[in-house]
Amino acid sequence: MNNSNALINFARETLEIELKEAQRLLTRLDDNFVRACELVLNCQGKVVVSGIGKSGHIGKKIAASLASTGTPAFFVHPAEALHGDLGMISVDDVVIFISYSGRAKELELILPLLAESNIPVIAMTGGKESPLALGAACTLDISVENEACPMGLAPTSSGVNTLMMGDALAMALMRQRGFNAEDFARSHPGGSLGARLLNRVHHVMRSGDRLPKVEENATVMDAMLELSRTGLGLIAVCDQQHKVVGVFTDGDLRRWLVKGHSLSDSLRPAITRPGYRLPEQWRAGEALEALHKQRISAAPVVNTDGVLVGAINLHDLHQAGIG
Template sequence: MTQASELIQSAQRTLRLEIEAVESLLPRISDAFVRACELILACKGRVVVVGMGKSGHIGKKIAATLASTGTTSFFVHPAEASHGDMGMITRDDVVLALSNSGSTAEIITLLPLIKRLGITLISMTGNPDSPLAKAAAANLDAGVTQEACPLNLAPTSSTTAALVLGDALAIALLEARGFTAEDFAFSHPGGALGRRLLLKVENVMHAGDSLPLVRRGTTLRDALLEMTRKGLGMTVIVENDGKLAGIFTDGDLRRTLDKGIDVRNAIIDEVMTPHGRTARAEMLAAEALKIMEDHKINALVVVDAADQPVGALNMHDLLRAGVM
């Protein structure tokens, strides 16, 4: 067997063992998981995650995921907690303690103080009979039968299981809280994700004199001149009362030409798309993008509560804004 083959087999074995570890969690999502969720939902403070070593690294990720999905959370190193950082934890908080063995000395040392302060304790362990699991109001069983490490020593399958269980907890809480995309946006204001989630249609739409607009009864020739002047590849058509009547795009022009319609004498009413899909100015730009993608269109009219056009945008606007 070549070295390449051995490397591939090793990687595949690791993946199989970690997949098995994750699948083994499914029947354990039961009463204890529900209890843990209920305790966190009832919490008036924060979820304080603690863990040593590799469990600490997983704990930091779980704390970050909780914090970004509507559950205020942060990580405290248990060794530092014994030397002053315990003051960061209040009686209103919930402590989520991670330990595969359930007997990590630095965490066990904190248990008397956690109990004395009356702080709610949730554990995530690989041993439901461990001191930590027995001390907790709810224990999340993240145990695995075998580490992916061939020596069965390095935390591999066990840390993957804990990470996945933490994600399951965070998402269950997110859904229970009715956490929205806009709520998520305020936790992610930076970079491409922030632009995608915080940018609103009103920030990218063409409005005022930049909005291509004609009224019903306008000749197609004049509508095309309006499209050329505004350079948006479309024009909005309105009723006499200012409400949206339809939209005419470059695509509609191609279809008009295919039908052999005389563009010099046609009226816009004859060739426009009646009304069309719309967006609202206060809508997230990402929502407008989804409307375009779902309906396979490249432009949207932005209307107010009275269905009067106040702006328009196209795919290029969203691309320039970094929403795509």
């Protein structure tokens, strides 16, 4: 066997073992899991996740997943907890402690203190008869029959199980709370998702002097000059009440001239009616999808009365981080 085949086989064996062990988690979603969810849903404070070693690294990820999906949570290292950080945990909190053996030395001091304050503990452990499991309000079983490590030493399958059980808990809580995409965006305001869902059309549209518009009684020349001035490729055509009655685009201008018409002609017969327009209260992400669906690059923006308040194109949306 050459080196390439050997490496692929080693990797395949690892994945096969981890997948097999992860599959067993499906049979462990029992009353303990329901109890864990109820403790968190009824929690008046925050969820405090703790664990040491590899469990600690995974615990940080679980805490982050909970926090970003509607369950306020943070991570506390067990060693730091014993040297002051235990004061970060209040009587209104719930603690998720991760330890595969359930026999971490720190537990000997931490569990009695939590019990004294009636702070419920959710155990994530493979040691169903361990001190952690016995001292917890409920136990999420992450045990494995085989680690993927050929020596059975490095936490591999057990690490995957821990992460997956944490994800199962976070997603179940998220769905039970009715946490939606807009809620998710509020905890991720700096990313493209936040820009798509939190920004409204009126936040990113052009207005004032940058707004391309002419009245319905204008000439094609007036419209051409306005197209050139604003550079949007589209102008809104309005009546005397400033309501949009149609649009006139670069394409409309070209088609008008190709047919042999004059720039001095009335704009009325050259207008595209009623033209597509965007509501100012739409989410910016909705506006982007609508422009793509209509196969247009720009549109006027109107209020609930159909009055022109702005205009927007794909470039404006992309500049705002929406794309």
